[in-house]
Structure formats: C-alpha cells, structure tokens
Amino acid sequence: xxxxxxxxxxxxxxxxxxxxxxxxxxxxxxxxxxxxxxxxxxxxxxxxxxxxxxxxxxxxxxxxxxxxxxxxxxxxxxxxxxxxxxxxxxxxxxxxxxxxxxxxxxxxxxxxxxxxxxxxxxxxxxxxxxxxxxxxxxxxxxxxxxxxxxxxxxxxxxxxxxxxxxxxxxxxxxxxxxxxxxxxxxxxxxxxxxxxxxxxxxxxxxxxxxxxxxxxxxxxxxxxxxxxxxxxxxxxxxxxxxxxxxxxxxxxxxxxxx
Ligand code: BTN
Numbered sequence: 001x002x003x004x005x006x007x008x009x010x011x012x013x014x015x016x017x018x019x020x021x022x023x024x025x026x027x028x029x030x031x032x033x034x035x036x037x038x039x040x041x042x043x044x045x046x047x048x049x050x051x052x053x054x055x056x057x058x059x060x061x062x063x064x065x066x067x068x069x070x071x072x073x074x075x076x077x078x079x080x081x082x083x084x085x086x087x088x089x090x091x092x093x094x095x096x097x098x099x100x101x102x103x104x105x106x107x108x109x110x111x112x113x114x115x116x117x118x119x120x121x122x123x124x125x126x127x128x129x130x131x132x133x134x135x136x137x138x139x140x141x142x143x144x145x146x147x148x149x150x151x152x153x154x155x156x157x158x159x160x161x162x163x164x165x166x167x168x169x170x171x172x173x174x175x176x177x178x179x180x181x182x183x184x185x186x187x188x189x190x191x192x193x194x195x196x197x198x199x200x201x202x203x204x205x206x207x208x209x210x211x212x213x214x215x216x217x218x219x220x221x222x223x224x225x226x227x228x229x230x231x232x233x234x235x236x237x238x239x240x241x242x243x244x245x246x247x248x249x250x251x252x253x254x255x256x257x258x
Contacts (some may be wrong), residue, residue, distance in 0.1 A: 005184040018046040020066040021126055021140040028068070028128070028136060035070040036184065040176055047142065050124055053154040061147040062161070062237075063172050066140040067183060073191045075104055076132045080235030082125050083111040084201040085190055086139050089183045090121050091204045093175065094162070106206040108157075109228060109255050110235055113143075113178070114206060117258035119153070119159035120144050139183070145172050157257070169190035202231065206257060213256040214239065214248070 017023050020039040041064050046191050047055035057064060074081050087107045094113070094216045095102045104116050113121035124140040144150075144161035151160040163169050190197040200219065202208050207228045216222035221254045226241035 002014055002216050005036045007184075008036045008038040010037045011180075012037070012039045014039065014041040016045065017041045019048050021048055021124060021138050022046070023211070024066045024068055024138050025126065028138075031155055033068055035068055037068045038180055039066045040064060046080060048124055048140075049122055049142075049154045051202050054152070055122060055142050055154065056125075056150075056152040057142055057144075058147050058149075060172075060242060062145045063141070063143040063175050063179065065143075065176065065179060066138050067180065069137040069139050069187065071134050071137055071187075073194075074134050074233070076134055076231035078131050079127055079134055079137075080110070080231070081190070081194070082127070082134075082137055082139065083123065083235065084198065084231070085186055086123050086125065086141060086183070087111050087113060088197065088200050088204065089179065089186050090123070091142065092186075092248060093169075093178050093182050094120065094176070097170065098165055105204070107201065107204045108206045108257055109231065109237055110250050112157060114157070114257065115165060117158070118171070119155065119157040120160050120162065122155070131195045141179070142181070143175065145170055145175060152255055159207055177213055198231070205231070207255060214253045217252055228255075 020041050024039050043059040044064055047072050056132040064162050090113050094105050102116055106114050108114050111123045112119050121141060121143040127134050128136040128137040146163045147161050148164055150159040211225055211227055226239050228237045229240045230238035236249055239246055239248045
C-alpha cells in the first residue's frame, strides 16, 4: 500500500457468515477491495483456525475480524513479519484495555496471544504471492472478549477472555476500532523501522526472558530447554540453551507453555 492507512476504506459488518477470512478472500477473487478493507461478523458458521482446525466463537461475544493488507515493503520470504505486526497490535491493545494484566500478556511463538499461559486470541494470516512479492494478505484474528464458557477450543491451550480477566463485559465495537487503528499505525511504524518493530515483538515473546521447554515434533520425547533470543522475518527462532545457539523452525519444534 502506498498511501498511508488512517481508517478502513470499507468496513463490512456481517451478522452471520461462514468465515470473515473466506469472505474477504472471495471478495478479492471477484473485485478489487481497497487495502485496509475490514470484515467483521457476529458469528462464523465455519470459522477457520490454524492447521485446518475450526475456530468456534459464541454469537455476538467476541471480536472476529479480517483486514486486507498489501505489505509492499516485505518480500515473500519475509512473510512472518506480518505475524509480528498482528501479534504486537493485539498485545498492545490488550495492554491498554487490561492494564492490571499488562505484564502478563505475551506472544507464544509463532503467534498465539496469551495472558498468563492461557490463550486470549488466535491469528490466521492468509497470503497471496506474486513471484517474490506478497500481493495481498488477509490478516484474520479471533479475540475472546465476552465469552466465559468454552466448549470447543482448539490447539491444546486453555482459553481465557477479556471479560474473565476484567471482571466485566467490554464493548466489542470499541475494540474493533481500536484494533484497526492500532494495526494501521503499526503498519506504518513497521514500514518505517522494521528493526525497532522486531524489538517490540521480542519484548512480548514468551520465552525471550525465561527458559522454556521445546518439544521436537517428530520425536516428542526429544525436548530441549532454553530461551528464544531472536526471530527472523521468515519466522525461524534463534534458540539459546546457554551453551549454544541454533535457528529452529516451527515445523520441527513446538514451544511448551504452562
Ligand atoms: C488460531 O489460533 O487457530 C487462529 C484463529 C483465527 C480465527 C479468526 S476469527 C476471524 C478470522 N476468520 C476466520 O475464519 N478465522 C480468523
């Protein structure tokens, strides 16, 4: 996107839809929505999580949002930077809205947003590439706002919501505008100073300040203890056990929390 994003050129509200990410993807296939176009819904009949899982969310309770980004300052191999962008955005909004929990908000590599070891938000970013460029990016997020009971929560982490932590319900509409505004501001910040932005992501990263366990995905008995000291733009983590450092991939290693 060459023009500075200030507010969404279009904000489409749908009471009921299969998936906001899929809706935006279909819109892209048949028209030319402007960068920054945002889709939100009260309910998704087929909300999508990562790794082909479903994202369940009770009607009207949570923030379900997909935003179209065209990150012209990133190459295809740097696509993970968008996860950093969205993760920092959600964490910073949460820090403002939940000030008493501020220092317990973190990102679990690669991009689950946690408060104390519980998941409060999931991100699903779907990209369209053209050669070495990222042509379009659908930045989807599901933020648990007012839901208090979770029957189907994917991914093995315990769920939590903002209302559970705040002890009161919050306005999803206010959050919608705050997240979009913060996302656009961060998009510009990241374009101007990527390294400064990476530092912001690292400061929020679980395991950056404390030793954690990592489990090998092919041999689940193979575990290693250490910190993450860096993340590159492709999403690889620089693992440090105090004696040696190596770059590890999310395809091979899982960060254990709790
Ligand atoms: C995950 O943690 O598995 C990612 C969950 C992402 C859910 C959001 S809700 C809005 C957007 N539309 C979808 O279908 N999925 C994402």
